[in-house]
Amino acid sequence: MLDIVIGLQWGDEGKGKVVDVITEHYDVIARFQGGPNAGHTLKIGDRQYVLHLIPSGIFRQGKLNVIGGGVVFDPVVFRQEMQDILMVVPDADQRIYISRRSHLILPTHRLLDAAQEKAKGKSKIGSTLRGIGPTYTDKASRSGMRMGDLLMKDFEQRLKEKIDQHLRLLDFYNYHDFDLDSLMTQWLEAAEYVRQMNIINSEYFLNKALDRGARILAEGAQGSLLDIDFGTYPFVTSSNTISSGACIGLGIPANRVNNIIGIFKAYTTRVGNGPFPTELNDPTGEMLRKQGNEYGATTGRPRRTGWLDLVALRYAVMINGVTELIMTKADVLDGFDTIRAAVRYNIDGQQTDEFPFSLDNVRPIYENIKGWKANLSQIETYQGLPQEFKDYVKFIEQIIGKKITGISVGARRREFIYCR
Ligand code: GDP
Ligand code: IMO
Ligand code: MG
Numbered sequence: 394m395l396d397i398v399i400g401l402q403w404g405d406e407g408k409g410k411v412v413d414v415i416t417e418h419y420d421v422i423a424r425f426q427g428g429p430n431a432g433h434t435l436k437i438g439d440r441q442y443v444l445h446l447i448p449s450g451i452f453r454q455g456k457l458n459v460i461g462g463g464v465v466f467d468p469v470v471f472r473q474e475m476q477d478i479l480m481v482v483p484d485a486d487q488r489i490y491i492s493r494r495s496h497l498i499l500p501t502h503r504l505l506d507a508a509q510e511k512a513k514g515k516s517k518i519g520s521t522l523r524g525i526g527p528t529y530t531d532k533a534s535r536s537g538m539r540m541g542d543l544l545m546k547d548f549e550q551r552l553k554e555k556i557d558q559h560l561r562l563l564d565f566y567n568y569h570d571f572d573l574d575s576l577m578t579q580w581l582e583a584a585e586y587v588r589q590m591n592i593i594n595s596e597y598f599l600n601k602a603l604d605r606g607a608r609i610l611a612e613g614a615q616g617s618l619l620d621i622d623f624g625t626y627p628f629v630t631s632s633n634t635i636s637s638g639a640c641i642g643l644g645i646p647a648n649r650v651n652n653i654i655g656i657f658k659a660y661t662t663r664v665g666n667g668p669f670p671t672e673l674n675d676p677t678g679e680m681l682r683k684q685g686n687e688y689g690a691t692t693g694r695p696r697r698t699g700w701l702d703l704v705a706l707r708y709a710v711m712i713n714g715v716t717e718l719i720m721t722k723a724d725v726l727d728g729f730d731t732i733r734a735a736v737r738y739n740i741d742g743q744q745t746d747e748f749p750f751s752l753d754n755v756r757p758i759y760e761n762i763k764g765w766k767a768n769l770s771q772i773e774t775y776q777g778l779p780q781e782f783k784d785y786v787k788f789i790e791q792i793i794g795k796k797i798t799g800i801s802v803g804a805r806r807r808e809f810i811y812c813r
Contacts, residue, residue: 409433422450425642427614432690462494463642519665596644628667
């Protein structure tokens, strides 16, 4: 049985926290796309961990963690992350498996990311500069290098040719401000470390596990509105972040998918550039940023904030085939007298409840919801939640047409309420 956790907005919905909570119901946790552009935060006890490449199941004893073929893999990031985790989870390296098919992020991919963003000037994406776009570009143009290549005899020769090609491109961008030797030394040391890991044919590993009755949880990175096909193109990432991406990125057929768990924040955030209809550039937006501690887990950038957008959410639920919804960061709205949510868009005088091709002239139409005066983080059961909050939940369920089955009311593991 395969369940998929997916972000329904522009990323940072709290996927890491939710995966950490529900991992107890699964045997294997698998990342299927993206790479170290992701930052998934887990708060365990008093300590906070940010995971970029390693699945969020790693802190749970006995659970296996797979980095699937759809992921783009940076050995330097992986080694650092693994060494940090090993300090608290001594068997972490025994429970991690990396697909031979995952593409390698080279130092020059990161440089190209920076050079290309610079060349875009005002229209830059606001990339995390982790080399994601250039690595997927090489993959699509059939010239990338994969994890499995690391184990081949001619690896060094092919690596050299690839780097030379990237250097010619960097020259074209007139981008020269880097020390390639030190970057390569660091990368090759990390690659040597990765060679000692469990490098597997993950499609066989996972399908055989399913045959034995294992429960697998696919952990999405980024969010549906950053999907390369269905997001707010060109202000998107370079992979398929929606649920179908899990089948591609893991080699698991669609008919083995069971639940699709969509995660959304009780409001909206976005980091990086691109349209954001319900954005608040005012004291309310500032209050959301402050109370929600909305700063990027990967880059530390302040996140843009705004009200919940139910037009976008309904669209995301549709393209993902979401079967259950989990709302996060509900506690962040605690102090508000009135909460707003966009229910329709007005585009050049026409009203629509569909997410359009272009968000250029969109004016959101809001409904107001009465706030609650309670500290949600202190509440442990659905019954114990204030009526105004339950009304907010019902209001969202009615518009989206799906049930909310879990509510996160704080960053910690135990701050989570199952609705059933
Ligand atoms: P992800 O990328 O989807 O895993 O989300 P991030 O980790 O980037 O961002 C979510 C942030 O919110 C992290 O700092 C989490 O610790 C925090 N967080 C997660 N769930 C909750 C919640 O229910 N309430 C509050 N206040 N914080 C939360
Ligand atoms: P998690 O998994 C939020 C954004 C970047 C930028 C755009 C493209 O933590 O939710 P890229 O580095 O992929 O070329 O950047 O996508 N972005 C994210 N925003 N959460 C993420 O991951 C993101 N990963 C990429 O800010 O706008
Ligand atoms: Mg994040």
